Amino acid sequence: MTEQAQKEVSSEMTIKDFQEGIRDGKIEGYKCVNCGHKRIDIMEFCPVCHNSKLEKVEFSNSGSVLTYTIQFVAPEQYMNEVPYAWAIIQLDEGPKVTGWIPFITKPSDLPIGQRVIFKKSYLPGIVFEKSN
Amino acid sequence: MRNVYVLSADMTKFGKSPLSARELALEASKKAILDAGISPSDIQAAFVANAFSLSEKQGHLGPIIMSGLGVPDVPASTIESACASGASAIREAWVNIGAGIYDCMLVVGVEKISQLDTITATTYFSFGSDFVFEGACGASFPGLYGAIARSHMTKYGTTEEQLASVAVKNHENALSNPNAHLHKKITVDDVMKSPIVASPLKLFDACPFSDGAAAAILCSDDFLKMKSRSASEQVLIKGSGRAGGTGALFQRDDLTTLNAAVLAGREAFKMAGISQKDIDFAEVHDCFTVAELIAEEDLGFAQRGEAGKLTQQGYTRIGGELPVNPSGGLKAKGHPVGATGVGQVVEIYEQLHGQAGSRQVKDARIGLTHNVGATGGSCGVHIFELT
Numbered sequence: 001m002t003e004q005a006q007k008e009v010s011s012e013m014t015i016k017d018f019q020e021g022i023r024d025g026k027i028e029g030y031k032c033v034n035c036g037h038k039r040i041d042i043m044e045f046c047p048v049c050h051n052s053k054l055e056k057v058e059f060s061n062s063g064s065v066l067t068y069t070i071q072f073v074a075p076e077q078y079m080n081e082v083p084y085a086w087a088i089i090q091l092d093e094g095p096k097v098t099g100w101i102p103f104i105t106k107p108s109d110l111p112i113g114q115r116v117i118f119k120k121s122y123l124p125g126i127v128f129e130k131s132n
Numbered sequence: 133m134r135n136v137y138v139l140s141a142d143m144t145k146f147g148k149s150p151l152s153a154r155e156l157a158l159e160a161s162k163k164a165i166l167d168a169g170i171s172p173s174d175i176q177a178a179f180v181a182n183a184f185s186l187s188e189k190q191g192h193l194g195p196i197i198m199s200g201l202g203v204p205d206v207p208a209s210t211i212e213s214a215c216a217s218g219a220s221a222i223r224e225a226w227v228n229i230g231a232g233i234y235d236c237m238l239v240v241g242v243e244k245i246s247q248l249d250t251i252t253a254t255t256y257f258s259f260g261s262d263f264v265f266e267g268a269c270g271a272s273f274p275g276l277y278g279a280i281a282r283s284h285m286t287k288y289g290t291t292e293e294q295l296a297s298v299a300v301k302n303h304e305n306a307l308s309n310p311n312a313h314l315h316k317k318i319t320v321d322d323v324m325k326s327p328i329v330a331s332p333l334k335l336f337d338a339c340p341f342s343d344g345a346a347a348a349i350l351c352s353d354d355f356l357k358m359k360s361r362s363a364s365e366q367v368l369i370k371g372s373g374r375a376g377g378t379g380a381l382f383q384r385d386d387l388t389t390l391n392a393a394v395l396a397g398r399e400a401f402k403m404a405g406i407s408q409k410d411i412d413f414a415e416v417h418d419c420f421t422v423a424e425l426i427a428e429e430d431l432g433f434a435q436r437g438e439a440g441k442l443t444q445q446g447y448t449r450i451g452g453e454l455p456v457n458p459s460g461g462l463k464a465k466g467h468p469v470g471a472t473g474v475g476q477v478v479e480i481y482e483q484l485h486g487q488a489g490s491r492q493v494k495d496a497r498i499g500l501t502h503n504v505g506a507t508g509g510s511c512g513v514h515i516f517e518l519t
Binding site: 015018039040041042066067068069070072074075076077078079081083084086087088096098099100106107112125126 | 255333
């Protein structure tokens with residue numbers, strides 16, 4: 001393996017890394033070394049410039065709600081949490097991630113654009129709460 | 133490319149069935165073979181559209197189905213593109229026949245899911261999205277479309293009543309479709325008062341979990357000649373388009389459109405050499421009510437944000453300017469995942485041949501199908517014309 005290839009491999013993020021990061025209260029993803037595009041994904045090429053050199057980075061835990069739904073029926077792991085909002089959140093550095101916000105029962109509880117923050121939790125997934 | 137025709141298309145009833153996927157697939161295939169007036173030995177290859185056969189502890193459906201048709205030597209493999217498996221299989225058969233590899237193929241779409249309880253079935257459906265970043269992060273499958281619906285409402289002012297009007301129309305259409313899963317007339321008020329599943333979507337905004345199968349025999353001009361059949365009054369595949377999108381909904385910049393549908397539609401229209409106004413009716417992928425509105429906008433039948441109003445005004449009813457989902461759509465005809473896209477072709481076939489009974493679209497000559505995988509990771513659009 002060339003030195004270059006080794007460097008690329010060492011910066012790869014596995015699904016396990018991502019999920020362990022969440023349990024430690026960190027949201028991790030990629031930044032493209034060439035164009036700077038930031039994305040939370042499992043990938044080998046940048047979707048913007050198609051460069052293969054990506055570095056693993058940690059993003060801040062703050063962002064805004066782009067859109068959401070309030071679920072009254074949920075996947076197995078979340079059956080006991082309903083109702084809750086499942087939201088698509090844009091983190092402050094730009095990449096998007098999804099997570100859930102407990103205790104949201106009606107649309108007036110959560111305006112689009114609401115500021116939210118992720119905090120380390122014993123609950124499944126990425127739990128956000130409203131912030132200022 | 134050579135001309136490719138739909139020689140026949142037929143289906144089982146959609147709904148809850150005690151039969152397994154292989155039995156349903158065989159029933160639909162037998163009907164299509166007999167309708168086409170061919171022998172199973174005329175079939176040179178087959179594609180099976182299916183997503184969840186492993187839930188019945190059975191993979192490798194192709195050879196099992198071909199063995200049941202008495203032709204185990206015929207190659208058959210499964211094509212999986214979640215809910216767009218049917219359109220993908222039609223597309224690949226069209227490619228194979230068009231390219232001259234085969235002259236006669238069977239495409240059979242099938243799904244059997246009613247053996248699963250609702251939570252398990254819901255979980256299976258969410259496997260069609262990017263499960264690590266969506267399903268495992270709390271999204272149900274209806275939740276993904278709930279987020280799409282909220283985006284559409286926020287951006288364009290689409291209302292929940294407009295969404296409900298899609299369900300009312302499609303339930304009405306399904307009343308005259310004997311193969312439909314749901315035969316129940318509903319009102320906007322019924323939809324509005326049904327339990328919330330993933331707001332703003334309610335139970336009656338969602339398609340049911342269905343079992344069922346649909347099959348089509350596709351063939352070339354040479355096959356018609358060999359069988360001394362006329363190439364007129366046949367259903368010709370005039371345009372085929374297929375495109376992809378991110379498997380993950382959340383990665384997209386605009387949730388009010390499915391880019392895969394825009395691209396697939398464009399490709400199909402370009403190939404057919406016709407425009408939206410030439411289409412007499414369309415079967416579109418209304419897994420949730422909002423999906424029908426977005427389909428109409430993505431395909432260029434409606435301006436962005438206008439499809440809800442048009443639906444309320446009756447534009448898409450049978451007898452309206454552009455009938456959409458005369459079969460009842462996924463919403464009421466039912467959504468046996470792998471069978472859905474092939475089932476759309478069954479409606480095209482019946483409508484173009486004037487066999488659709490009281491749901492017949494008057495003077496239908498050109499029809500379109502639009503079949504979406506999950507939240508738009510896959511889309512296939514086909515345009516069919518009666519020659």
